[in-house]
Amino acid sequence: MRTDRDASRGAGFPPDRRADDRLGDVRIPEATVARLATYLRVCGTLGERGLSTVSSEELAVAAGVNSAKLRKDLSYLGSYGIRGVGYDLATLTEQIARTLGVSVHRSVVLIGLGNLGLALANYGGFGSRGFRIRALIDADPYRVGTTVCGLFVRDIAELDQVVAEENITIAIVTTPASVAQDVCDRVVAAGITSILNFAPVVLAVPSSVDVRKVDLAAELQILSFHESRKSAAVGAGLR
Numbered sequence: 494m495r496t497d498r499d500a501s502r503g504a505g506f507p508p509d510r511r512a513d514d515r516l517g518d519v520r521i522p523e524a525t526v527a528r529l530a531t532y533l534r535v536c537g538t539l540g541e542r543g544l545s546t547v548s549s550e551e552l553a554v555a556a557g558v559n560s561a562k563l564r565k566d567l568s569y570l571g572s573y574g575i576r577g578v579g580y581d582l583a584t585l586t587e588q589i590a591r592t593l594g595v596s597v598h599r600s601v602v603l604i605g606l607g608n609l610g611l612a613l614a615n616y617g618g619f620g621s622r623g624f625r626i627r628a629l630i631d632a633d634p635y636r637v638g639t640t641v642c643g644l645f646v647r648d649i650a651e652l653d654q655v656v657a658e659e660n661i662t663i664a665i666v667t668t669p670a671s672v673a674q675d676v677c678d679r680v681v682a683a684g685i686t687s688i689l690n691f692a693p694v695v696l697a698v699p700s701s702v703d704v705r706k707v708d709l710a711a712e713l714q715i716l717s718f719h720e721s722r723k724s725a726a727v728g729a730g731l732r
Contacts, residue, residue, distance in 0.1 A: 530593060532556055533586065533595075536585055546579045547579050547582050549580070598623055601625065602627065602664050603667065604668060605630075605631065605667035605669075605676070609667045609691060610631075626642075627660075629645075631647075631649065632649045663685065663689065664685045664688050666688060666692055667691045670693050673692035674696060686702045
């Protein structure tokens with residue numbers, strides 16, 4: 494049994510942790526996997542601008558990393574670019590998407606339709622990034638049976654059936670902390686092994702289950718820390 498504490502650290506994973514590359518036996522560092530998602534988003538934006546090639550420097554600046562790190566990350570994909578030309582954008586986009594496993598759409602269930610859950614259900618950007626919310630789940634009898642974004646809200650008791658019917662592979666959990674672990678246990682029992690957790694609690698899951706934790710309050714606290722440091726630096730400069 495493990496918790497999602499490590500999985501919440503994104504690019505801060507210890508360097509010896511590795512993720513399986515979808516292309517074969519190459520082992521890609523978890524920090525690189527996190528950055529690949531950013532590169533894929535940037536490639537999509539550049540493609541929408543009509544670009545066909547991009548240099549490592551341009552892509553690095555747009556992704557917020559240095560070009561040496563970017564070139565090393567892309568080398569795990571077997572993509573090295575052409576000196577003086579850069580990377581073919583369509584090929585690079587396809588390579589990253591295939592490595593991340595989003596070259597085909599993955600079906601997602603969203604559990605918990607409070608304010609955050611409703612906002613995520615209404616977000617239109619998942620489809621372009623390789624994901625489709627195929628089912629909405631809630632335990633509130635006043636919410637169950639209603640329709641949100643064209644989807645019929647199902648009862649949590651139907652989770653096993655929903656997962657089987659819709660071939661769900663990923664669950665998004667936006668429930669209150671008090672019920673998040675119970676919901677997580679139901680999700681795991683239904684056969685889902687990837688969970689995106691928005692609930693403000695650390696979930697205990699089997700070692701075969703991957704959990705990513707999104708803690709918005711913690712991110713704001715980190716920004717507050719940096720604001721305090723900047724204010725202190727300004728104050729010191731005035732003395």
